[in-house]
Amino acid sequence: MVALTPLGNLPYPQPADNADIPVHLQSLAEAVDGRTVLRFADAAARDAKVTDPIPGMVAWLNNPGRHYYFTAAKQWAPLSLGPAHWSSTLSGTTTSTAYVETLTGATDPFALTFIAPPYGAAVLTIGARFNNSAAGLAYFSASVKQGTRVVTAAADSRAAVVGGTNQVTASIQFPLTGLTAGAAYTVTGAFRTTAGTATFTNRYLTITPMI
Structure with a gap:
């Protein structure tokens, strides 16, 4: 036997x-x-x-x-995931008061694709050096999609914010939860201004898996 x-x-x-x-x-x-x-x-x-x-x-x-x-x-x-990162030194502008995912003058596809980690959670970090031509506010946020489905929309509560005409480097971090382990997601930068022309440069996106 x-x-x-x-x-x-x-x-x-x-x-x-x-x-x-x-x-x-x-x-x-x-x-x-x-x-x-x-x-x-x-x-x-x-x-x-x-x-x-x-x-x-x-x-x-x-x-x-x-x-x-x-x-x-x-x-x-x-089996093992490290941070995913995308950055660009190209400078672009927007006058839109609603979030847009493209900037005038910046031709790069400002998006980062990542694979969701086993526990379905990650931390998104976004940042840039930006300013405004007027006394208004400039917002830099991001949307997260699985295919064409929006998982997390760009929002002021999840945005780096700069006010005034002086260039300032600003960033923000926020968690992404409820992701499907092993699925592909895309993070796309989104921008808006409350007045004037907002200028963004040295933009970056970083995804850090939570394990």
């Missing part, structure tokens, strides 16, 4: 078992197979092959070049 190792439950034959080496090796190989780092071209290839994943499984995907593990919540999530 085949016995099992005490920690990994791997099968091994007993002296009374039939001396069928190929069968014993196959049983051991199949037991080890799901415990190794699996390798696939992408998520579609992984899901086609691993139809009944078990929490704790680890897989490497050539695209996007990252390790994933299957969580207790029955989802594939990135």
Whole structure:
């Protein structure tokens, strides 16, 4: 009767078992197979092959070049995530009193894509050096989307704010919670002014996973 190792439950034959080496090796190989780092071209290839994943499984995907593990919540999530960062030194302006995601004179796509961490929470930091041509206020916020769905909209309560004509570097941090582990999200900068022309430069976005 085949016995099992005490920690990994791997099968091994007993002296009374039939001396069928190929069968014993196959049983051991199949037991080890799901415990190794699996390798696939992408998520579609992984899901086609691993139809009944078990929490704790680890897989490497050539695209996007990252390790994933299957969580207790029955989802594939990135094994390890570090901060994601985007920045630009281009200067742009807006006269809009409602939030806009583009600036006149700045042609860069001011957006940052990140993968939600296993616990579904991250901290977003946004900042820039900016000022206003008048005595009004200039706001720099951001929207967060999953695909086309807006998860967190730009808002004054989540914005760095500068008043007056002197250039000032300002930033703000706020948490993003309730994210779907392993899903892709996009953060896009958003800008507005209460009066005059607001000018923004040295803009940046940083996502720091909460673990």
